[in-house]
Amino acid sequence: MNDEKAVSPKEGRVARRQRRNRAALIRAASDVMSLKGIDAATMLEIAERADMGAGTVYNYFRSKEDLAVAVLEEIMQDLALRVETAARSFRDPAHIYALTLLTVLDTAATDPRWKQLLGRSGIVADAMYRRIGPLAKDLLANGASAGRFAKGDPSLCWTLTTHAIVGICLAVYRGETSAESLPEAAIRLLCLAGLTPEEARDLVTRPRPDLPPMRVLSEAHPG
Amino acid sequence: MNDEKAVSPKEGRVARRQRRNRAALIRAASDVMSLKGIDAATMLEIAERADMGAGTVYNYFRSKEDLAVAVLEEIMQDLALRVETAARSFRDPAHIYALTLLTVLDTAATDPRWKQLLGRSGIVADAMYRRIGPLAKDLLANGASAGRFAKGDPSLCWTLTTHAIVGICLAVYRGETSAESLPEAAIRLLCLAGLTPEEARDLVTRPRPDLPPMRVLSEAHPG
């Protein structure tokens, strides 16, 4: 069963089409869902925008919920990658963690896709937990060893943090809170991680490096 | 337009029936929704359990979502009242706030109704924000004046906190986190409010007074 020659230097046409279809679906879903909201988006519209039959979607995702999760995970993954890249030159885990919080908060309040997506706050927080979690938990653990953060369960801390982030972003989009207060939110979340308010404020007010551009998912002008 | 005699010492039979109907609906919805989850609960089942026609529900609530909100607000209101009562003898706002956090966390992890309800984490956090918020924000503001908490926007702090609470409770119900870690969650949320970890740990480990019994909403054995 071990072919010497061509195990899969070229994956077959099918595999390639599947990869393209899956990507097209996620992009289509991202477009429609961030325009109308996850619930209001219909599978038919998504399928048509991805140029495939309605039933085909179910070869790629078990349900509409699954598709939404995939969209969110894509967004979060991209964000995690960009933050990691931007922070590559920093040494202090707490500093990088602060940068991560600020970036997520800013992006959420800026990227128009988030507005509608946040309607399903549970899914958003989950995706954030899973895709940004590895980076965040790592920083929390290292920061704790370095005496910067309080000791304690990084998973617990990150669970609290993701949901809190989603909550404050929701409040901003609803106009219950101004975007000006996002830095204060970051400070409080750093305190939650075990920093003193002074340390937290210091980290939050430092200049921030530019983020690499986001991997474009949604087409600017369809058609 | 001022009737001397009987403005409404006895509200009419209609008004009384409406009050009963509304309560019956909320109880029925609470039962069904906390058994099957908000989404899986059907309006028909709720209406039947409240012993009324399907259409009648819409005389009381504009939509299923509205009904769910009413259920959650009822639960949160009761919780706020019970905490407020139990804490009546305490003086330190930070102490009462700690008690509030612990109580909400414990209740959420104990009361079986929460399990399914948490599926709609956004609505739960909203209801908690609105019904427990007045108490919590008051404590935060007083505690800040007393030098116990950090200065800052209590609304912001409470928004972060409600969503974080919901998040950690979800994690507990999913088995991603043990209920043992709820006190640590409380400590971290107190740090978020501006306490030092030492102060927070002290408050969390103090003995807690008994809560008054919860106002029974769901009938133990229907039929």
Add this chain to the structure above:
DNA sequence: CTTGAAAGTGAACGATATTCAAGGTTGACT
């Protein structure tokens, strides 16, 4: 007792996530 307005009813409607039977496509194997 009459009566008009408000409350109650449940069958019918519309929307839509999901399924499925039928018909293509692919590529390994002769």
Add this chain to the structure above:
DNA sequence: AGTCAACCTTGAATATCGTTCACTTTCAAG
């Protein structure tokens, strides 16, 4: 090249609710 089983794609059909509405019942004021 030809065959074929496995897998993909399709879009019409299905099942399931949330919500509406034309109609009936109830109530209390006159």
